[in-house]
Amino acid sequence: MSFTKIVHDIRARQKIKSNPPDRPTAVWVGKDMLDGRPIASLTVIFQTTGCRWNNCTMCGYVYDSAKKPPSHDDLMKQFEYAMSRCKDEEFIVKIFTSGSFFDDGEIDTGTREEMLSRLGKDTRVKKVIAETRPEYVTGERLSVAVSALGKPFEVAIGLETSNDMIRKDCINKGFSFSDFRDAGNIAREHGVTVKAYLLLKPVFLSEGAAINDMISSISETSPHAGTISVNLCNVQRGTLVDEMFERGDYRPPWLWSAVEVLKKGKETAPGTIIMSDPVGAGSARGPHNCGKCDDDVASAIRIFSLTQDTGVFNGLDCQCRELWKKVVELEDSTFGSTLVK
Amino acid sequence: MTKIFEITHRDGAARIGKLVLDRELSTPAIVQIHKNESLILDSGSLWGKSAPIEPDTKKIVILPHKSLPLNTREEIIKEIQEEDQPVSGWAHTGKVIHPFAHEYPASDLYILGAAKQLENRARELVDSIIRLKENTRADSLLYTPALATPENLSMLVYLGVDIVDETLPIIKGYQDIYLTNSGENHLDRLHEFPCSCAVCSENTPQGLTKLPKKERTEMLSRHNSLKLAEELRTIREHIRSGHLREYVERQCRARPWLTAVLRLTDAEYRFLEKRTPLFRPSTLYANTSESLNRVEIRRFEQRVIERYTAPELDTLVLLPCSAKKPYSTSLSHQKFINAIGKYRKYVHEVIISSPLGIIPRELELLYPAAHYDTPVTGHWDMEERAWVGGCLRSYLLKNRYKNVVAHVHGAYREICESVERELGLDFVYTADEGVTSSASLKRLESAVSGAQSDKKRGSEEMKLDLIHAVLDYQFGNGAGELVTEGAVIKAPFPKFQLFKEKQQLATLIPQYGTVALTVDGASRLRNYPFYKVSIADFMPHSTILAPGVIEADPQIRPNDEVIVVGEKFFGVGRAQMSGWEMKECAKGIAVELRHSRAMPS
Numbered sequence: 001m002s003f004t005k006i007v008h009d010i011r012a013r014q015k016i017k018s019n020p021p022d023r024p025t026a027v028w029v030g031k032d033m034l035d036g037r038p039i040a041s042l043t044v045i046f047q048t049t050g051c052r053w054n055n056c057t058m059c060g061y062v063y064d065s066a067k068k069p070p071s072h073d074d075l076m077k078q079f080e081y082a083m084s085r086c087k088d089e090e091f092i093v094k095i096f097t098s099g100s101f102f103d104d105g106e107i108d109t110g111t112r113e114e115m116l117s118r119l120g121k122d123t124r125v126k127k128v129i130a131e132t133r134p135e136y137v138t139g140e141r142l143s144v145a146v147s148a149l150g151k152p153f154e155v156a157i158g159l160e161t162s163n164d165m166i167r168k169d170c171i172n173k174g175f176s177f178s179d180f181r182d183a184g185n186i187a188r189e190h191g192v193t194v195k196a197y198l199l200l201k202p203v204f205l206s207e208g209a210a211i212n213d214m215i216s217s218i219s220e221t222s223p224h225a226g227t228i229s230v231n232l233c234n235v236q237r238g239t240l241v242d243e244m245f246e247r248g249d250y251r252p253p254w255l256w257s258a259v260e261v262l263k264k265g266k267e268t269a270p271g272t273i274i275m276s277d278p279v280g281a282g283s284a285r286g287p288h289n290c291g292k293c294d295d296d297v298a299s300a301i302r303i304f305s306l307t308q309d310t311g312v313f314n315g316l317d318c319q320c321r322e323l324w325k326k327v328v329e330l331e332d333s334t335f336g337s338t339l340v341k
Numbered sequence: 342m343t344k345i346f347e348i349t350h351r352d353g354a355a356r357i358g359k360l361v362l363d364r365e366l367s368t369p370a371i372v373q374i375h376k377n378e379s380l381i382l383d384s385g386s387l388w389g390k391s392a393p394i395e396p397d398t399k400k401i402v403i404l405p406h407k408s409l410p411l412n413t414r415e416e417i418i419k420e421i422q423e424e425d426q427p428v429s430g431w432a433h434t435g436k437v438i439h440p441f442a443h444e445y446p447a448s449d450l451y452i453l454g455a456a457k458q459l460e461n462r463a464r465e466l467v468d469s470i471i472r473l474k475e476n477t478r479a480d481s482l483l484y485t486p487a488l489a490t491p492e493n494l495s496m497l498v499y500l501g502v503d504i505v506d507e508t509l510p511i512i513k514g515y516q517d518i519y520l521t522n523s524g525e526n527h528l529d530r531l532h533e534f535p536c537s538c539a540v541c542s543e544n545t546p547q548g549l550t551k552l553p554k555k556e557r558t559e560m561l562s563r564h565n566s567l568k569l570a571e572e573l574r575t576i577r578e579h580i581r582s583g584h585l586r587e588y589v590e591r592q593c594r595a596r597p598w599l600t601a602v603l604r605l606t607d608a609e610y611r612f613l614e615k616r617t618p619l620f621r622p623s624t625l626y627a628n629t630s631e632s633l634n635r636v637e638i639r640r641f642e643q644r645v646i647e648r649y650t651a652p653e654l655d656t657l658v659l660l661p662c663s664a665k666k667p668y669s670t671s672l673s674h675q676k677f678i679n680a681i682g683k684y685r686k687y688v689h690e691v692i693i694s695s696p697l698g699i700i701p702r703e704l705e706l707l708y709p710a711a712h713y714d715t716p717v718t719g720h721w722d723m724e725e726r727a728w729v730g731g732c733l734r735s736y737l738l739k740n741r742y743k744n745v746v747a748h749v750h751g752a753y754r755e756i757c758e759s760v761e762r763e764l765g766l767d768f769v770y771t772a773d774e775g776v777t778s779s780a781s782l783k784r785l786e787s788a789v790s791g792a793q794s795d796k797k798r799g800s801e802e803m804k805l806d807l808i809h810a811v812l813d814y815q816f817g818n819g820a821g822e823l824v825t826e827g828a829v830i831k832a833p834f835p836k837f838q839l840f841k842e843k844q845q846l847a848t849l850i851p852q853y854g855t856v857a858l859t860v861d862g863a864s865r866l867r868n869y870p871f872y873k874v875s876i877a878d879f880m881p882h883s884t885i886l887a888p889g890v891i892e893a894d895p896q897i898r899p900n901d902e903v904i905v906v907g908e909k910f911f912g913v914g915r916a917q918m919s920g921w922e923m924k925e926c927a928k929g930i931a932v933e934l935r936h937s938r939a940m941p942s
């Protein structure tokens with residue numbers, strides 16, 4: 001399959017920096033929602049061998065992974081380091097690995113069980129969310145996890161879109177909507193909630209097609225996920241998206257498109273928590289508008305994510321909104337090109 | 342494919358056509374495919390969820406597509422676009438073709454995907470359009486979405502684009518950009534509107550800047566769209582009058598990349614030549630350095646070398662061109678002819694010109710020899726010298742003379758001298774004091790007086806040589822001999838008529854310098870293989886339509902004299918399209934018949 005070959009070809013040309021094996025790739029504290037109220041969140045990105053699939057057009061997280069598989073002790077040191085960073089009295093923990101938390105090749109069964117049981121014992125931790133591809137979500141792994149943790153647990157899956165053709169042609173994700181649904185069903189059987197990550201504007205889609213894809217994805221995903229997080233595609237180094245961006249073939253989504261998606265999405269799925277973290281907003285490589293209104297729109301998106309109140313979008317306006325509307329209307333008729341930068 | 346498109350005017354690759362569906366659309370046209378009333382509808386991206394389009398035989402439906410950006414890697418284009426979608430039920434279809442694709446499934450309309458990104462990329466634009474046009478039927482339509490602006494529209498049409506849209510003019514309006522056919526300006530930078538369209542005549546740039554964004558951008562978009570429409574009308578008139586090339590040569594100066602497009606297209610001689618008429622009703626203006634590369638000029642010289650044979654005479658007289666055409670009617674040439682006087686029967690006159698090259702006297706009436714105008718400054722640039730010198734060199738290598746008298750001055754002389762040296766010949770120069778001074782004319786007279794030899798021709802023979810040469814020029818070497826054998830010329834120059842006894846064979850048409858055959862004249866070419874159009878077994882009246890053509894000589898060009906042969910029919914007429922097009926087109930007049938005759942089968 002040449003698509004995969006191309007992604008690998010691009011990957012092979014990147015320089016990879018190395019981190020000490022006993023430090024996580026990144027840790028930060030942010031804000032999130034739990035049962036309708038704001039709460040602190042501790043996000044940890046463990047340094048593992050990285051994603052086994054490693055073929056997606058937009059993903060540059062692979063460069064964060066370790067060259068040598070970290071040992072159990074390394075991973076536990078990463079864990080301890082991360083846990084020491086949060087000073088809040090109550091928080092939720094979001095675990096990422098630049099891959100799948102439930103892939104035994106990245107995190108060994110024993111290590112995973114030890115992490116989860118220590119999180120279970122830590123009374124500050126109110127909920128744990130862990131990201132994984134759906135193929136690693138099995139009944140066996142979930143029952144071990146649930147009994148080790150003993151508190152609210154959620155699996156987060158990068159579904160990207162409910163449209164199988166887009167996921168295959170534009171993202172090269174390597175699984176189908178039904179794989180996601182099956183994983184969700186297994187999770188529910190074990191009392192584990194599901195969070196779905198969607199991707200606004202993968203390569204090849206026009207601005208309008210990208211918005212429509214997200215609105216129908218929210219509607220089709222909401223029966224299978226309690227929380228939907230809409231990622232606004234940003235241009236990560238060493239990806240096909242990056243190559244296309246550099247050649248003038250790709251423009252990240254407008255922030256107005258994100259607003260449109262969140263408004264319409266919330267209308268379609270009022271019972272689902274819909275959120276979005278506009279990473280890199282306002283920069284050429286991130287989701288952006290005209291440069292004047294980006295900060296305001298991005299912060300409205302962050303507020304919406306915490307409050308679920310689409311009213312925050314009402315006051316927003318800018319001269320570039322008219323241009324954005326025209327782009328949405330006309331970009332399909334370029335038959336492949338982006339209309340404006 | 343289906344008979345929905347008829348090309349009514351051609352000028353090079355540009356054409357005016359009629360697209361007949363639920364109403365008639367005259368092309369080149371500006372369409373808005375996202376509007377319901379559009380004749381062309383888009384089924385939409387396979388990655389989107391578009392409402393299905395009702396089957397409609399009165400629309401062209403663009404088949405569902407996966408459109409990719411311009412620079413997408415070739416492997417991805419193949420992988421994503423090659424799975425062909427099964428489609429049924431559409432009478433007329435449009436296909437999105439990526440500029441770098443190499444496969445062209447049959448279709449009524451081709452949409453050059455991501456064409457917008459071809460702006461500023463001259464090589465890719467020229468290559469992708471030429472490749473598409475050379476691999477698809479002549480009567481399919483070409484649409485370049487989101488690329489047209491008033492400044493580049495003439496070049497797109499010149500390359501053979503039939504359909505454009507106003508996507509860019511609209512979007513530019515929303516970006517506060519004001520378009521004209523000579524470029525774009527940001528509204529802030531304008532002091533006054535150069536245009537007098539409905540928007541511009543009622544507003545000032547300052548006034549517009551103060552309007553709310555929505556109103557302002559709508560007005561700018563409207564101006565931009567009006568400008569595109571205006572440009573389109575201008576272009577269509579230029580196609581009708583045969584002046585599109587001249588227009589493109591000046592319009593492309595708006596931007597370097599457009600000039601590059603013209604130069605790169607000229608390098609694709611075959612593509613342009615097979616679409617360029619034998620003659621045009623209008624004057625050819627050779628105003629720019631690119632004019633030198635025009636098909637009309639290159640083809641003329643190619644035919645002089647390949648199809649023309651000089652009369653058997655020992656002395657060649659090289660003469661400079663004149664502003665007045667045909668040359669022999671100019672004051673200077675009258676003086677040359679007078680000076681040559683009674684020795685004219687011993688000499689062969691050939692004219693040197695820029696940009697045309699070498700013109701034997703017999704061909705001086707032919708387009709474009711008698712139909713061009715060019716700025717004369719006395720200064721010749723290196724390219725002109727190289728071109729004209731090359732023409733003279735090829736001519737002298739093919740046609741040998743004992744003596745060469747060069748009655749030329751200035752740059753003409755320098756060119757002659759360099760060719761003379763190169764070929765090791767010995768020219769006699771007779772115009773040291775300027776070509777029309779009496780001293781020079783005397784020297785010319787005395788030079789040719791030494792040219793007396795056994796090889797000579799009478800004035801009747803000279804006239805016959807003219808028809809002979811023009812016939813060879815039109816039909817190929819050998820045709821002149823077949824038609825003129827045993828015939829004589831009647832009527833004075835330039836309205837020569839060719840007769841064999843009481844039977845008229847041909848007429849010289851002074852306007853274009855071409856020969857029109859009668860049926861009797863054409864009969865003499867019955868067994869000659871070229872410039873023939875074979876038709877099915879029917880008796881045509883005044884025209885031959887393209888679908889009736891079975892075979893046509895691929896070297897036939899619009900306005901060529903052609904011989905039409907059917908089982909019980911024999912006729913002669915003027916081609917309205919190229920021979921290769923006659924075989925491809927489902928509609929349109931292939932030949933206007935002039936004379937015909939039923940033949941016993």
